[in-house]
Amino acid sequence: MEKIAVFPGSFDPITVGHQSIINRAVNIFDKIIVAVGDNSEKENFFSIEQRLKWIELVFANEDRVSVSRYSGLTVDFCKKVNARFILRGLRTSADFEFERSIGQVNKQIYPEIETVFLLTTPEHTPINSSIVRDILKHGGDASMFVPPEVEF
Amino acid sequence: MEKIAVFPGSFDPITVGHQSIINRAVNIFDKIIVAVGDNSEKENFFSIEQRLKWIELVFANEDRVSVSRYSGLTVDFCKKVNARFILRGLRTSADFEFERSIGQVNKQIYPEIETVFLLTTPEHTPINSSIVRDILKHGGDASMFVPPEVEF
Amino acid sequence: MEKIAVFPGSFDPITVGHQSIINRAVNIFDKIIVAVGDNSEKENFFSIEQRLKWIELVFANEDRVSVSRYSGLTVDFCKKVNARFILRGLRTSADFEFERSIGQVNKQIYPEIETVFLLTTPEHTPINSSIVRDILKHGGDASMFVPPEVEF
Amino acid sequence: MEKIAVFPGSFDPITVGHQSIINRAVNIFDKIIVAVGDNSEKENFFSIEQRLKWIELVFANEDRVSVSRYSGLTVDFCKKVNARFILRGLRTSADFEFERSIGQVNKQIYPEIETVFLLTTPEHTPINSSIVRDILKHGGDASMFVPPEVEF
Amino acid sequence: MEKIAVFPGSFDPITVGHQSIINRAVNIFDKIIVAVGDNSEKENFFSIEQRLKWIELVFANEDRVSVSRYSGLTVDFCKKVNARFILRGLRTSADFEFERSIGQVNKQIYPEIETVFLLTTPEHTPINSSIVRDILKHGGDASMFVPPEVEF
Amino acid sequence: MEKIAVFPGSFDPITVGHQSIINRAVNIFDKIIVAVGDNSEKENFFSIEQRLKWIELVFANEDRVSVSRYSGLTVDFCKKVNARFILRGLRTSADFEFERSIGQVNKQIYPEIETVFLLTTPEHTPINSSIVRDILKHGGDASMFVPPEVEF
Numbered sequence: 001m002e003k004i005a006v007f008p009g010s011f012d013p014i015t016v017g018h019q020s021i022i023n024r025a026v027n028i029f030d031k032i033i034v035a036v037g038d039n040s041e042k043e044n045f046f047s048i049e050q051r052l053k054w055i056e057l058v059f060a061n062e063d064r065v066s067v068s069r070y071s072g073l074t075v076d077f078c079k080k081v082n083a084r085f086i087l088r089g090l091r092t093s094a095d096f097e098f099e100r101s102i103g104q105v106n107k108q109i110y111p112e113i114e115t116v117f118l119l120t121t122p123e124h125t126p127i128n129s130s131i132v133r134d135i136l137k138h139g140g141d142a143s144m145f146v147p148p149e150v151e152f
Numbered sequence: 153m154e155k156i157a158v159f160p161g162s163f164d165p166i167t168v169g170h171q172s173i174i175n176r177a178v179n180i181f182d183k184i185i186v187a188v189g190d191n192s193e194k195e196n197f198f199s200i201e202q203r204l205k206w207i208e209l210v211f212a213n214e215d216r217v218s219v220s221r222y223s224g225l226t227v228d229f230c231k232k233v234n235a236r237f238i239l240r241g242l243r244t245s246a247d248f249e250f251e252r253s254i255g256q257v258n259k260q261i262y263p264e265i266e267t268v269f270l271l272t273t274p275e276h277t278p279i280n281s282s283i284v285r286d287i288l289k290h291g292g293d294a295s296m297f298v299p300p301e302v303e304f
Numbered sequence: 305m306e307k308i309a310v311f312p313g314s315f316d317p318i319t320v321g322h323q324s325i326i327n328r329a330v331n332i333f334d335k336i337i338v339a340v341g342d343n344s345e346k347e348n349f350f351s352i353e354q355r356l357k358w359i360e361l362v363f364a365n366e367d368r369v370s371v372s373r374y375s376g377l378t379v380d381f382c383k384k385v386n387a388r389f390i391l392r393g394l395r396t397s398a399d400f401e402f403e404r405s406i407g408q409v410n411k412q413i414y415p416e417i418e419t420v421f422l423l424t425t426p427e428h429t430p431i432n433s434s435i436v437r438d439i440l441k442h443g444g445d446a447s448m449f450v451p452p453e454v455e456f
Numbered sequence: 457m458e459k460i461a462v463f464p465g466s467f468d469p470i471t472v473g474h475q476s477i478i479n480r481a482v483n484i485f486d487k488i489i490v491a492v493g494d495n496s497e498k499e500n501f502f503s504i505e506q507r508l509k510w511i512e513l514v515f516a517n518e519d520r521v522s523v524s525r526y527s528g529l530t531v532d533f534c535k536k537v538n539a540r541f542i543l544r545g546l547r548t549s550a551d552f553e554f555e556r557s558i559g560q561v562n563k564q565i566y567p568e569i570e571t572v573f574l575l576t577t578p579e580h581t582p583i584n585s586s587i588v589r590d591i592l593k594h595g596g597d598a599s600m601f602v603p604p605e606v607e608f
Numbered sequence: 609m610e611k612i613a614v615f616p617g618s619f620d621p622i623t624v625g626h627q628s629i630i631n632r633a634v635n636i637f638d639k640i641i642v643a644v645g646d647n648s649e650k651e652n653f654f655s656i657e658q659r660l661k662w663i664e665l666v667f668a669n670e671d672r673v674s675v676s677r678y679s680g681l682t683v684d685f686c687k688k689v690n691a692r693f694i695l696r697g698l699r700t701s702a703d704f705e706f707e708r709s710i711g712q713v714n715k716q717i718y719p720e721i722e723t724v725f726l727l728t729t730p731e732h733t734p735i736n737s738s739i740v741r742d743i744l745k746h747g748g749d750a751s752m753f754v755p756p757e758v759e760f
Numbered sequence: 761m762e763k764i765a766v767f768p769g770s771f772d773p774i775t776v777g778h779q780s781i782i783n784r785a786v787n788i789f790d791k792i793i794v795a796v797g798d799n800s801e802k803e804n805f806f807s808i809e810q811r812l813k814w815i816e817l818v819f820a821n822e823d824r825v826s827v828s829r830y831s832g833l834t835v836d837f838c839k840k841v842n843a844r845f846i847l848r849g850l851r852t853s854a855d856f857e858f859e860r861s862i863g864q865v866n867k868q869i870y871p872e873i874e875t876v877f878l879l880t881t882p883e884h885t886p887i888n889s890s891i892v893r894d895i896l897k898h899g900g901d902a903s904m905f906v907p908p909e910v911e912f
Binding site for chain 3: 702734736748
């Protein structure tokens, strides 16, 4: 059975941290679907189209990685695309506490879906999309925190 | 002197975690008042009337538990109802850091009021009202995380 | 039914933090048994006799507090003395993680025994017996961190 | 070279915790600039003018402390005022995780700027501006958590 | 290329938590080697022979799981057995902080080896080998925390 | 008044993390004394002479940094050498909880001594002396985690 993992998130925008997690995870799974949440009620900084396009550009040469938009529960999307795994990166213990709740609740809803975690590398640990947006809002240069394909 | 405890919260909605804490706390206190914050500026998912009604249904057969709505400071409500104790459940260390600040500040305002903590059971640790609301927003089934009296 | 709580620990030595927790807990329980672990394999700084004597002195005028030594599991001691509650103080989130494991395991062994937590006051948060011993080992003055009845 | 530190924040309002950090930091630096973020998109409780005025009153007799408003990135403000140091207080491990991300990202943007941390004193650990605002919103008395110069 | 994961530890003794992690991980990897550290300087509760035997019994019917003893660095053992993955379970944020350091250091030594984390289930979160040993030392019954094949 | 900071520790051995903290701290203080604890009861991996010698070699060309051995309380050593500051690096939130207790207790003993914290850089966050010793004990190569002057 093919091992498909969903890597869900807002990716608002994708960071070098996300990129590194995905690049390492292709050694574990047969296929990774980067699933961009299309959450109408949440206000995003970049449009869903822009966020999807950047991810496509970043993984243009990586056949095992595809990009999808989804709404609804992440576990429902997993079932729809036959993914038995959810992939997440862990940066800090605050991250961990949050991810543990989500992961354990997801498992209670669909016990056959497993969340698999990789560590961010030390140099990516302080970086997340929220800090990137904050730098942009204040007129700073955030290019060192995103893949070169992401141009603001 | 009667030992009255206030269990304050939004209960938006009440979860199996809340229920378990209250059911265990009736062995400690003579009376528990579940106090639902009526916070006009905070947007709630369920109306205050709905939230109160569910709690009443859940504890319909438990004389030692009553339900009240309140606004203003929790410690002021405690004084009004002659409660010397605030009851809180602890799930995670993130919870703990938050509760410690509130509890220590409350004690500084009214030294005679004591906050008493019980642990959630392991299986309830990942569950809170925010996750329940999130499941509902995304069209999922959250019934396993709330008491049977809560029907969405 | 009388509400008896066991406050277990090494108390090597008792600190102002322990004292404050006990003094506040007498408002919750009918009786508090300070239970000093007599753990032959663990090396203690002060003898079990010395540790017991200090606690007796500190609570000499408090009828609701008694002192006992015990070995074996804390929950077994609770059953023996008809205590349905274990009392613990919480200082930090590191404390919390540790206490949560112990508390949840204890509940799994004897579901009828409940662990009840109080917060240390802010000024006692940095203090524990281990820091007191460390000060003493290095020839410092630790008297401000222990009750006046504890004389080194 | 003069050692200038920027102490950035919303100060909505300044608390006794902020005051204590600044009063202790004047022994480390030659000059401290309390930098109040003028963030048009973030809704504040007190106006920027009010927040600035309170800080000026609190440090009216301390020549080494001045007050400024700024917008944009904190590190850009530091460069503008020739500050090589950012001063921050640490209360809890939740604080720490947040501050570490910001501090490490700031250092990556401008490696010559160093963030320096002081601990809050134990009695100030539970207090922050958000809790002060919460007390005020609920009609409580928050005067014990702010310097006497702050009158609501 | 075969996906081999090493699950390293002391397993002093193996718990239901370890068992659950391994049973779920066989869906991710082709082969899992439970690697029991033979650390002469660390004093263990059960002999290395006993610890190995229990694990063999627990996974006697699972072809994809084997058991080995090893000494030296875990990453050196991984290289020796052609494992590109280290498998670890995460229970608490204290666990996480510890595992992150080890995982990031391992990756710095051998960048081609990836540590993969699964969450313990909520009911196993409070359990670890150290608590099991503690129960045994105090004469308690720890059988509910270990697989049935482990008989004390 | 000269600003003297003591950087206390076991330095068993000094790591690239320690080195980085000291190199950045010379911009804050006039003089930094690396104070190596000579704790007869604690068993060290490297002799006090070896540990001192390595630190001297690492800072041979930095006039503002000197090395001392000391026993007794760190705050007593500070008073003896007229240091008003204790310098510490912060890596993780586990570190932070530990350092906060020590720092707040030190301040209670000698209010005039201030502990000042710097963040480790992201790439040094996973590294500490204990991990270096662990690598060495298991026959690994730890040279990338220590300054080049440290030769095992």
